[in-house]
Amino acid sequence: MSSTMRVGGIVQARMGSRRLPGKVLRPLAGQPLLQHVVERVARCVRVGQVVVSTSSEAQDDAIEAFCASRRVGCFRGEHDDVAGRFLQTLDHYGFGAFLRVSADSPLIDPMLMDRGLEVFATGRYEIVTNVLKRTFPKGQSFEIFRTDAFCRGCERMSAPEHREHVTPYFYEHANDFAIFNVSSGEDWVD
Numbered sequence: 001m002s003s004t005m006r007v008g009g010i011v012q013a014r015m016g017s018r019r020l021p022g023k024v025l026r027p028l029a030g031q032p033l034l035q036h037v038v039e040r041v042a043r044c045v046r047v048g049q050v051v052v053s054t055s056s057e058a059q060d061d062a063i064e065a066f067c068a069s070r071r072v073g074c075f076r077g078e079h080d081d082v083a084g085r086f087l088q089t090l091d092h093y094g095f096g097a098f099l100r101v102s103a104d105s106p107l108i109d110p111m112l113m114d115r116g117l118e119v120f121a122t123g124r125y126e127i128v129t130n131v132l133k134r135t136f137p138k139g140q141s142f143e144i145f146r147t148d149a150f151c152r153g154c155e156r157m158s159a160p161e162h163r164e165h166v167t168p169y170f171y172e173h174a175n176d177f178a179i180f181n182v183s184s185g186e187d188w189v190d
Contacts, residue, residue, distance in 0.1 A: 007117070007144075008095035009041035009050040010086065012166075013103035014079075015059040024103040025062055034063070036106035038072055043110035046117040047099055053089045055079035083154050083163045090147050098150075100143045100167070113142050116182050120144045125180040132171050132181040143167055149177055 013024045013034055025032045034052070041050045051073035054060040060076065067074035075092050077085030090098065099117065101108055112130070120128040126149035131141050153170050162169040170177055 005096035005146075006048055006094060007046050007097045007099065007120075008090075008093055009044060009047040009099045009101070010089060010095075011037050011041060011050065011052045011101055011103050012082070012086075013052050013054050013060075013063050014057075015062060016055075016057070017104070022062075025066060028106055032066060033106050034066060034103050035070070037101060037103050037108065038070070040106075040108050040110050041099065041101060041113070044099065044113050044117060046114070046121060049073060049093065049095075051075060051089065051093055052103070053077070053085055055085070080160070081163045082166050083157055086166060087151065087154055090150070095147055097144065097146050100145065102141065105139045105141065107139050108142065109140060112136070112140060112182075116142055116144050119180050119182065125178045127170060127177050127179040128182065129167075129179065130182040130184075131167075132174065132179060133183065135184040135186065145170075153177070 015022050015024065017023050024034045028036060038050050041047060052063060052067050053075050054063045056076045057079050064074050064076060073093065075089040077088045099113060116128045116130065126146045128144040130136050131143060157163055157169050
């Protein structure tokens with residue numbers, strides 16, 4: 001990774017959870033769930049700025065208001081084309097690389113993400129993740145992408161599920177990308 005490459009933290013958030021609508025702003029230990037995630041990503045040494053990427057749907061106005069009240073960057077885009085929304089977020093903020101986490105992971109470990117960012121900083125990989133082969137418990141998933149590799153993959157995506165779920169395409173075509181999977185050394189997946 002170039003020392004001048006700007007690495008951003010992108011928290012993917014939406015209010016429309018099917019199982020628990022509005023969960024990303026529900027209180028947890030005195031603050032909204034999303035606040036915990038933003039703070040944990042902000043603790044990563046190599047992340048320059050944390051932003052929230054959400055949809056332009058009216059239900060996500062509350063996420064934009066949350067971000068504005070805390071001076072956290074927020075980008076809004078397509079609801080179903082999450083890959084397209086990420087491309088727009090990357091363009092808007094000018095990130096050369098990004099760390100992606102889900103807003104429903106309030107206990108994600110900053111040291112684990114930093115471990116992945118250290119591997120990414122070697123410059124040998126386009127993608128560093130711990131989800132290609134899962135060995136960490138739920139809520140500890142992260143993905144780090146070079147923006148050019150992400151753009152290259154998005155250009156090839158045609159299936160709606162790839163556009164909606166963003167990263168499975170890269171793992172299904174792992175031979176086309178330089179990917180490193182961070183492992184726990186044990187299987188903590190239930």
